[in-house]
Structure formats: C-alpha cells, structure tokens
Amino acid sequence: TDAEVNTRKKTFAEVQTERLEQAERTVLIKCPSKLSEKKLLKYLSSHGNIKSHFFFENRGIHALIEFSEKSSIASLQDAIGIPSAAEHHVVPFKSRLFTFTLKSPVSQAAEETQVHLSPQSHIPVEELIQKLCHADSISSQMYILLNEYQLTEENIKLRFLACSLVRDFARAYFPDSTVKPFGSSVNTFGKLGCDVDMFLDFHDTQKRTTKMKKGPFEMEYQMKRLPSERLATQKILSVIGDCLDNFGPGCVSVQKILNARCPLVKFSHQPTGFQCDLSVSNSIAIRSSELLYIYGCLDSRVRALVFTVRCWARVHGLTNSIPGTWITNFSLTMMVMFFLQKRSPPIIPTLDQLKELSDEKDKHIIGGYDCSFVSDFSKIKPSKNRETLDVLLGDFFEYFGNFDFRRNSINLRKGKEVNKPESSPLYIWNPFEQDLNISKNVNQPQLDKFVAMARESAWILQKEDKTQQMINKEPWGLAALLIPFGKSNSSRMRNRMKGIGSETIRSLLDSLKLSNANSLQKAVGK
Numbered sequence: 001t002d003a004e005v006n007t008r009k010k011t012f013a014e015v016q017t018e019r020l021e022q023a024e025r026t027v028l029i030k031c032p033s034k035l036s037e038k039k040l041l042k043y044l045s046s047h048g049n050i051k052s053h054f055f056f057e058n059r060g061i062h063a064l065i066e067f068s069e070k071s072s073i074a075s076l077q078d079a080i081g082i083p084s085a086a087e088h089h090v091v092p093f094k095s096r097l098f099t100f101t102l103k104s105p106v107s108q109a110a111e112e113t114q115v116h117l118s119p120q121s122h123i124p125v126e127e128l129i130q131k132l133c134h135a136d137s138i139s140s141q142m143y144i145l146l147n148e149y150q151l152t153e154e155n156i157k158l159r160f161l162a163c164s165l166v167r168d169f170a171r172a173y174f175p176d177s178t179v180k181p182f183g184s185s186v187n188t189f190g191k192l193g194c195d196v197d198m199f200l201d202f203h204d205t206q207k208r209t210t211k212m213k214k215g216p217f218e219m220e221y222q223m224k225r226l227p228s229e230r231l232a233t234q235k236i237l238s239v240i241g242d243c244l245d246n247f248g249p250g251c252v253s254v255q256k257i258l259n260a261r262c263p264l265v266k267f268s269h270q271p272t273g274f275q276c277d278l279s280v281s282n283s284i285a286i287r288s289s290e291l292l293y294i295y296g297c298l299d300s301r302v303r304a305l306v307f308t309v310r311c312w313a314r315v316h317g318l319t320n321s322i323p324g325t326w327i328t329n330f331s332l333t334m335m336v337m338f339f340l341q342k343r344s345p346p347i348i349p350t351l352d353q354l355k356e357l358s359d360e361k362d363k364h365i366i367g368g369y370d371c372s373f374v375s376d377f378s379k380i381k382p383s384k385n386r387e388t389l390d391v392l393l394g395d396f397f398e399y400f401g402n403f404d405f406r407r408n409s410i411n412l413r414k415g416k417e418v419n420k421p422e423s424s425p426l427y428i429w430n431p432f433e434q435d436l437n438i439s440k441n442v443n444q445p446q447l448d449k450f451v452a453m454a455r456e457s458a459w460i461l462q463k464e465d466k467t468q469q470m471i472n473k474e475p476w477g478l479a480a481l482l483i484p485f486g487k488s489n490s491s492r493m494r495n496r497m498k499g500i501g502s503e504t505i506r507s508l509l510d511s512l513k514l515s516n517a518n519s520l521q522k523a524v525g526k
Contacts, residue, residue, distance in 0.1 A: 009297055009377040012290040016180060022157065023164035025051070025070050027096040028271055031061045034102065037115045047079070048072025054154045055115045058273040064157060093247045095165060097271050118154040120273060122192040125315060125482060132479040133470075138461075139389035141478040142304040149191040149307055159185045162272045163198045169243050170200055173236075177202050179278070180286075187289045188296030189306055189333060196274045200236070201281045233280040234258045240278070241265035284432050287364060287371040291431060294373070295337055295348050298380065302348060304389055306336045308478060309396065315482050316453050318446070325443040327426070327450060334412060334428050334438065339396050341415035345384045350415035351431050354380070371432045393478070397458035401451055409437075457481050 010018075031040065037055075040063065044050060049068040056062055067073060073096060080098055083090055123131075128148055135141040151159075159181055167179035183197040184190030226232045238256055245254035250270035257264050264279040296303050310329055313319045320326045340347040354373035357380065364371040374380060408417040409427035413434075420427045422437070425447040430436035460480055469476035475483060 011375045011377070012186075012293045013375065015293075016186065019156070019160045020164065020178065020180065022066060023160040025068070025073065026064060026066045026157070026161050026164070027073055027076065027098060028161060029063045029065060030097075030099040030271070031055070031063055032100055032102045033060070034105075035061060035115060040100070044076070047075040052157075054118045054157075056118045056120050056154065056158075058120065058271075061115065061117070062271070064154070064161065066157070091247045093249065095168060095249050097165070097249050118152065120155055120158070120192065122149045125311070128311075129475055129479045129482055132477070132482075133473070133475055135477075137388075137390060138393060138477040139304075142308045142389045142393065145311060145478065146304045146307045149311065150303070151185070151190045151192060155192060156185070158272050159196050159274065162196055162269050162274050162276060165269075165271075166198060166244070166248075166276070166278060169248060170240055172243070173239065174200075174202055182282070182285050182289045184329075187292035188303060189292055191307070191310075196269075196276045197279075197285075198276060199279045199281050199285070200240070203281065230263070234263050236280060237263055237265050237278070241267075283364070283366045284369070284371065287366070287373075287432055290375070291351070291354075291373060292333065294354070294375075294377070294380075295340075297377065298348055299383055301387075301389055301392060302336075302340060305340070305392055305396065306333050308389075308393060309336055312453075312457065312481055313450075316484060318450050318453060323441070325441055325446050327439065327442050327446060331426070331428055331439040331442070334431075335400065335410060336396065338410045338412055338415070338428075339399055340392075341412065342399075343385055343387065343392075346415065347383045347385045347387075349380065351413040352415075366432070369432050369434065390477075394458060394461040397454040397461070401455035401458050403451075405447060405451070453485070456485055 029040075041050060041053065044065055047067070048071065050065060051068045052066045054064055056064070076098075077094060077096075080094075082092060083099075128145060131144055131148070132141045135144055163179045163181050167177065170177045170179055178201045179198050180201055181196055181198050184194045185196050226235070238258060241254055241256040244251040244265070244267055248254075248267075251267050252270055254265065254267040257266060262279055262282060264277050266275070266277050268274075269276050296306075310319070310332055313327065313329075313332055318327055319329055319332065337348060341350050351373060355370070357374035358372045359374075362372050362375050404417075405426060407419060409420040409429060411418045411429045412431050413429065418429075424437050424440050424442070425444045426439040426442040427437050428439045430438045461477070464476060464480065466476050469480075474480075
C-alpha cells in the first residue's frame, strides 16, 4: 500500500548525502576504442572491489566506475602516469578523470564485446509520438513520456560526479567545502540533457556548534573581512572560475557572470557532457528543490503530469531555452502543483499544511523568511484522490484555459486563488520569498498564447474519438497534443481567441506562423 511505501521513502537530505558519498568513490575513464569490458573490469578490480559501473558515449566511450572503497582510487592513481608532453605542456592537476589506451593492439576480434551504452539524452519528440500511438490510454501515454524523459540512475550518478570533481578544485582553497547539485538534477523533475546547477557550500555547521560550547574561551578563526556577502561570493567564484578555466581538465567555455542577481560561473564539462552553472550556497533554492522533491515523491501522477505539460509547452513554443518573456518550466511546474492542490480531494498538500507537520529539526528561517516544512514522508497522509491522469490532463487545460488571470494569482502556500498584489499578467507567489512573483517575466501576449493553447488542447481531448483515430492510425490523446496546432487545425483557433485583446493577436499569429493568418485576423475582428 501507499502508506507502507511512504514509511520507506528517503528524505531529500539522505538521498543527497548518499549520492555525494557515492560520487567520492567514483572515477571516469575514457576507454580505448576497441574495448574488452571483461579485461577492463578485471584490471580495475586489482585496485579494489567495483560496486557498480556503466558505459556511455560522449565523443568516444567512457566508463563510470564506482569503487566500494575510496582508497581504491588512490591505489589506481598511483599506477597512472602523466601524459607525455610533446607538442603541449600539461597542467599537472591529478583528477579522477583518466584516459586508458591499449599497450598492444588487439589481435583477434574475439576480445571485443559490444558494451551496453547507457543513453544520456532523450529520444526526439517525433519518435516519442510514434511510441505514444501504441499505448492504450492517455494515462499510459503520460507514463511512457515520463519514462523516456526522466533522469536515469546512471545520468544522476554522472551529475553528482561532475559536482564532486568541481569540489576537488574548491577544496584546494577551502578544505571542508562541498559542491552539491540543486534544482532539476535533484528535484525529481529534471529531464535528460538538462543543465547541472551546482553550488559551493562552506557551512557544514551542525558538526561545529556542539564542540564550540565546551571550554572557557570563545574561539574563532581569523578571517579576511569584506563589506558584503555579495562581494565575498564574487571573489570566491572569480578565483574558482579562473581555476577551472586554467587547470580544470575538460572544463571549457568558462564564463564568469558575477554581476547577475545571483553571481555564477557557467562552464561546459566535456568529460560528462554537461553544461554546468556554479554558484555559492543559496539556501532558498535548496528549499525549493526539496519542496519539489517531496511533491514528486508523494504521488506518481505528479511527475507524469508535470513532464507532460512541460513537453506540451515546449512543442507549442510556450517555453524556450533562452530567457525572455516566455513562461519558465519552474512556473509551469508550480501551476501544475497548484492545480493538484485544488482537486477534490487534494492530490498534494499545500505548503502551509506541510509546515504544520514540521518539527524542530525541519525549522529553517532564511533571511527572515520561514522556509520550514516537513521532511519525513511518513508524517504526510497519502491522498484519497483516485482520479486518472486522463481526467487530470483534460481538467488541467480546462482549468487554466478559463482561469481569471486578470484578477487572481496562484498561491501554493494556501492552495488558493488570491487577489493579485500587483498587475503582472501572470502572478505566481514565490513559495518562500513571499513578496516575489516567480513569473514576473511573462508578458500579456505570452500568457494569452498559453490560454489559447490550453483551450485548444482541452477541446481536442473532449472532442476526439479515440477508437476511430486508432483504426485510422492517426495520433490520438497525448500524441495529438504534441503536434503543433498551426499545421492541422488553425480554423478552430478562432474560438479559443474570444476575449483575447487584439494587441496579442498579432504576436500570437507570428508565433503560430499560420499560413491563413489573414482569415484568422478577420474572424477575430468580427
């Protein structure tokens, strides 16, 4: 039963700690092109027991090897040489990234076995649509999409390893610092191929405070003082950014963006293939990651609905990988959470309810904001709601297609529509920094486009005749929603546009790129 599963679910902190520790026992090897898996593992086992491993393709075959003991890495490193520098001179930084080549070429083909490669990216949407057509319900279509797009176990290990390798650099300056991932890499809503957001953390405070109470003296380190925390952050990131740029094996395109609201260093980590963003500890971002982690683990419908809505939004150009006036994935995710809080009975609790359930150890006050909520799943009662995803998807589009965005805002703390505190077209309360709107960037034309698309999608789901479409081998259900609408059914869009201001129509037409734009303009003008 759900209740039994709940008692066994690991807290966010437990998962983080376990994965960071695992990453410390892990190395990454660029393998020879002709590879015998058996030979490789046999050799590596001479340095210690291998707990797990997998291979992946990224400009050549790489192996991620997790040893049972951290000491095995030191043993292996002792046997590894420095590259002979004929035309280049090397920076002698010894990391956990190695290149193996065969000393003598493989004589017989028998040595080579085809190694199984773990995919690190998701299938293209066209391929996904094909798969969806074979499913038997919208609900199973949504789970297929989730399975194709979600992070795999292997990909998560690779993400934590990337953080662990950056941590090795940070420790040269700050010996007890850690580098941890936050955001989509850990909140259960990341899709294959998403960036790795990581932050540098200097505060393992829990351990210290108890020891400091003993003895007759107040004792503290002498440290350099700076006028502001922001300046300290900028200086630290600047130096570590230079360090990665100058000495980091496989760290390329390092950009320091130190004047942003949240200063960061962007770089591409070639060995793992990730685009990384490194910032300094941001407690509120971590609380948001954990909140989403809790919602994602509470009920399997939550992630299925979020992944579906995000994929739908991407296909229709409602979201974009470049920042702008588009709705962000984070805002969309919060809209789905709000919708699930509003079901009867609710599928997930409100943030205020999670705060009620919290105890002393869950208490987090950050910059004057109360960010406390329960971390232990066994204290949260499973939902009594039994609605299928087929119903929920249709109702999601219906709900937001008719939502009064002019008057109301979306508040996840209360799980209620509340009057907008200011006039942004879309107002979603930041769950922790209560005076911020997380969708402040969204303009009216983009919101109107979202509403039009939601109405159109609700209409398609209501009107469709599944059996007929399956007989005709036409895309049905979710598959029909993942085909850009301008192509097939632009004439119907006029109904979705009722009550949408004319300044929006023009930008909507541009974005839909309809061939019969003029007729639509006339239709709406009537």
